[in-house]
Amino acid sequence: MTATAPSPVAPRLLLPGLLPPEPGLETYWVRPGGVTALRLDPGDELTVIDRAGRQIAEVTALAPSGTTGAALGITADAPATTLRSLASNGAGGEILKVLADAGVNPERTVAARLFGEWSPAGARETFTATEPADVFVAAPTRVMTVTDTEANPPSDLLLELRRANPRRRFEPRLPEPLAEPILDMRVDAATARGYEVKAGQYIQIIDVEGRQCSDFLAFGARQLDAGVERGLDATTTRYFMGNAYPQPGLFGKFYDQDMQPLVEVVRDTVGRHDTFGLACNPKYYEDLGYPGHVNCTENFNGQLDPYGIAPRKGWPALNLFYNTAFDDSNLLVFDEPWSRPGDYVLMRAQTDLVCASSACPDDIDPSNAWVPTDIHVRVYDAKRKFSMAISHRVTPESEAKLTKETAFGERTSKLTRQFTEYRGYWLPTSFDGHGPQAEYWACRERAAVMDLSPLRKFEVLGNDAEALLQACVTRNIRKLSHGQVVYSAMCNETGGMIDDCTVFRLGDTNFRFVGGDEYDGIWLRKQAERLGLDQVWVKDSTDQLHNIAVQGPASRDILRELIWTPPTQPAFTDLTWFRFAIGRIGDHNGIPLVVSRTGYSGELGYELWVHPKDAPALWDIVWEAGQPHGMLPLGLDALDMLRIESGLVFAGYDFCDQTDPYEAGIGFTVPLKTKEDDFVGRDALLERKAHPQRKPVGLELAGNEPAAHGDCVHVGRSQVGVITSATRSPILRKNVALCRIAVQHAEIGTEVEVGKLDGHRKRIPAQVVRFPFYDPEKLRPRA
Template sequence: MNLLASFRNGVSQTRGRQFSGMQAPHPALVWRVDPRQAVRVDVDDGDVISVVGADQTAALQITGMTQDGTCLLPSLNMIADATVRLADFASGAFQGWCAANGGEAERVKATEIRDAEALFVLRATQAGTLWFINPSSPDDHVSGNSAGACEVHIKRAALSNLLLPRPLGKIRDEFTISRATAQAYRLNKGEYVQIIDVDGQQCSDFMAFRSRGLDRGIEQRIDSTVTRSMVGGAYPGPGLFDKFYDAEMRPLLNVVQDTVGRHDTFALACTARGYEERGFPGHVNCSDNISGQMDPFGVKRRSAWPAINLFFNSWIDRSDNRIQVEESWSRPGDYVAMRAMDDLVCVSTACPDDVDPINGWNPTDIHIRIYEPDTSIQRAIAHRQKEDAAMSLSENSAFHTRTSQLTEQFVAARDLWVPAAYPSIGTTGEYWACREKVTLQDMSPLRKYDVIGPDAERLLQQAMTRNIAKLAQWRGTYSLLCDERGAVIDDGTLFRLGPCTFRWCCGSEESARHLIALAEGMDVRIHDMQGALPNLALQGPKSRDLLRQIVFTQPHVPALDAVKWFGVTVARLHDREGIPFMLSRSGYTGELGYELFCDKADAPMLWDAIMDAGAAFGIAPMGTHALEIIRIEAGLAAANAEFAPGIDAFEAGLGFAVDLKKDDFIGKTALERNSAAPRRILKGMLLDCDDVPAHGAHIYLDERPVGVVTSATRSPSLERAIAIVRLAAEVAENGTELKIGQMDGHMKRLSGVVCDIPFLDPRRERARA
């Protein structure tokens, strides 16, 4: 049947899908179990459970309980003959579950899988809850001797008719909005609403009114223009100031979770006129649907409703300043969750547009869940390691219990929330503390991969731009991974912890995909540490003096004062019984500094010890805003700035990390060719003003563009704006006067001269001190 024919009459088709009230599984039925982690999986009778990679774990533990409180393992033909190793994994959630179900975690029995095949399969014959536990001691993590991760896959015996994510808390009400319809509903102050895209690529217009205003005949509703102005962005996201506001700049809702990140606060809900003028008279539309739902509340009918268009993929094209649209980014089960900041009347639609790509050309349903006020939903956004990868929600860092006492300003860095700034100190105060004293920063979003096995060096020698054969144990080196064209895939620091054990600390999951592809046929394992090894950056001229107060090392590893630039050791806190951590002399500031990597459970203790000892040295916590200033002053490259797809290592200013004397590595041929006659060179510009140019701004010689800005900031030390720039080789000589174009490149120009980078300490003597 033609969808348009039914929509013209305002009839909604649901394709036979009815909400059954059953809890449906998340569409991505794969759970990763990292070392020292436990994953809970609810199963039903007939579900098939397969575990992939259990042979990589030292001893995978499985335990579980039926719905009536008995052990679930016998129904899986498994013997519960082991004790759960509570001390060897992050067991807080597990212990809470045990207590909630009337059990004692210390007495729970498990089965232990050792030396298993790469895959083993179980079939559930009873409903219940399983826990998959990958225990590992803290010492194993720090030394690089821990086992790897495994994956749990569930094939459901039967799916409910509606695919929904698992509830976020205690549900007060839920209902499905059939495609091409709308539904009004009430939210009490403190309650949460979760708006779920059932099938993916389905837009949902949203509007909210203050209930007290409607009672007085006043429409106090979301104002998209005010909202954009208040949050300083095209659309809100989770965070302290990420709210929807009314016309009086009073917040109505707080965005708590968002698994898509692409919505619209510019356009109207679809209108009858919009369809009529494209040749579709009588087409049902969201504006009329909203008016129909709000009529009982005394809201004046409108032919065009302003709305927040959730899951609507729009953007403004810089070339012509027009709003562009395309198919939605949302996937089945994606959602936005918001908390009501007042008593509200809300309305949501399932958009009927089948003549544009916005709903994937096939309008589907929207599902609404309302949660009670005592529900606690952690703020989060979606993170995907790759576009087609399973989603994970951003989490708090292992140091969050300490940093959250000092600031409420957090930003999402990959899959973790980290502090952006500490208001009591200020970004400028943090900057000077790093330059003159010592700072501590949560750098846990850094990716860590252990490369272990007889062929580890052979793999890394092929992949890395540095000569890894020359890397001694307890030494590190800054290196690059490049593709065949010489473009930088990722950068990072490689540490050698043993003859066949390396730790690669980098910025992107693309590193792992690249290494895994190259490792085909080699005797080597790439172990993704995930969140198991959070780390801190201790930077500044007083950092070594501070560490002397708390670091203990055994005789078989380098002592603190013997750790030279890019050296590494394994240390303990205070004495031989203290918590272990990996200590490297590295950082992202150009100052003397160290990085400390510890087990997740030990993170708060390590933070406390450093801050306590640092009080005598004027220590200050530092956020990402101050680090960005220092990073640019130090001339250090960043992804999607100095290096990006299509930019080779020399154009990214990273030629110092390329050893063309090596026999071979991926990208060498292209880099040899490009290095002989580079077309573009990375340089610095000292500007004659305090105006900071935008990333990507063009650089001009007279009226012709000759380069672009890759990063820029105002330097407190130089008391002027500075920029890292990529210039045509013909204009890259020091002292060349150029101008950076602002306001379309011609209405305003920022003058400056070309210089070398780093802007400060060009020989990096501070870091080597």
């Protein structure tokens, strides 16, 4: 008998977030402080997973038998604290209704408690339903105090439900309405629907099953009544907004030919669309050999005819969820949409409108992933208020998160309307009545305060905490003292930078990792698993610690009378460079906070870290104390000037995962000679340091035209470098830039040219100079 090798399994397309990893598997999240309700049938298997560790779960099961928990074989003998709090707070209407229908008093509900204060990351418990049951899984929370050196911030739970009788693979699950809709209609696949919307009302366009294009048209209703057709106009919108398609925020409106706004984008969970390409039309299909194919243009003509709108051969439309781009040859290309099931765009009508929405019928190319599906439209009352937000995912598999305000937003929003989306939060770019230049000079000459709450904070706890950080960051964490902060890089196996960060040592086994990217926590957990470190927890504390920076020569004088520290902590005035103290505002009864001698301005400065509930009060106290010193608020535009002058790097500009710390200009964070322990990327960094290809330099440009991120840098015809960051330096009165350049051209005094247009038709003379441009000896921050 001859043995034959098994046939190799063909690689499978990876479509994160679109296909379940296995048939019959459903996944759900339980947010900290929240409750997720599921209906189980006999044989269904529920797994509760404590992803980050140290998060208690409360499980309550209600079944016809009436015994709480029996349907899952669990003993419910603890108070269901989160369910009870829903009743006392008047929240969770749907959940409370289920309890009421079952004759259960929510204020007396009990639960089985899973996991605990020291459950490992990834801990899981699995239960099988023996009868039909409504199951409630809660993630109880407690406030994390900033003075707690053994902090355990709350984290989410993951639920995996394996159905004994799997539902249809792509059973559409519409997201819950954002409010009570006044119009709730389905646009069936390959059709279109016309509808009217009043000024101020909200229009939600939902992709039911994902990857489905929906063309949107809107016309001013009052103009139509007067016999004048005024609809969304591509040229006018792009002229005013400066974007291919507007996004939520300051530049989020669509205009008509008369320069009047018709709709404003309020929320966008996709972030990838096409603006005013033609909706699919008969000619498109005819030219591809499909005469008579149903198309959006003719569907629109039929829907718009009752409103007196003349038919067209092709409608310019806002193509929601349609994935187009221009390639390097300026060719218009398209691919499958990015949208996931339930993704939506929410717009607000700026005037009375006649609208039309389609569910595109295109099944001959990737525009709908070759399978047209439904679109759903909801319209909400003008009296409702919805937060402005963009959606982001930390990994392709993650649940989408909408942009949030920081805890200081209540104060900063009273000082400006100039906000931009920054890593999942809204931050001011500049402040009304001041502007970037005034804010810049306030920081250089007096003092400025700014909101830096979007920084990602992670509590790294446990006996293996030091070992994990020692293996993941380039600095020698074993040398870090209690109360000390260190700036470091965190690299991947190739030496490329995942992020830069600061690490605070709160105790022998307690550290606080502060970076710029939410992925940092995922990376740290993966490394802990890879290294077999089972006595370490990485808990996200970003929403437990919001922070402001007080920077400038007067910052110490402003804060010295505000910050009290106990005898066990350093006095505020004794804090040296990269040290921190745990204290309070005013005296021992004041707001608890952490104060660190750190910053991102190149000036003397501090950062103040508090629980979000205390943020408005902290802002008020600091603001009042700063007024005699001429303090101003500081936005991102001014911060960019400050940090570039000081040679401080910024993720996505001066480094990425293809850039090592030496190329980013922070090679000082890699002590290869004195750090004997291995760390991720060490071997690659040894090789890169021995054979450098590129080097960071400062450039000083001739004339008054600034460089920009991504501009090419030339010596003769050849490109030798690229601009990573650039600004007009107010204090130097020159245009300066950070540049990554070939080592052969990195010597100070080298003459280069910054390419504009295509890099050949226009060049700005520049010279390699010493950097940081401002205070190159870095004496001022230590003054």
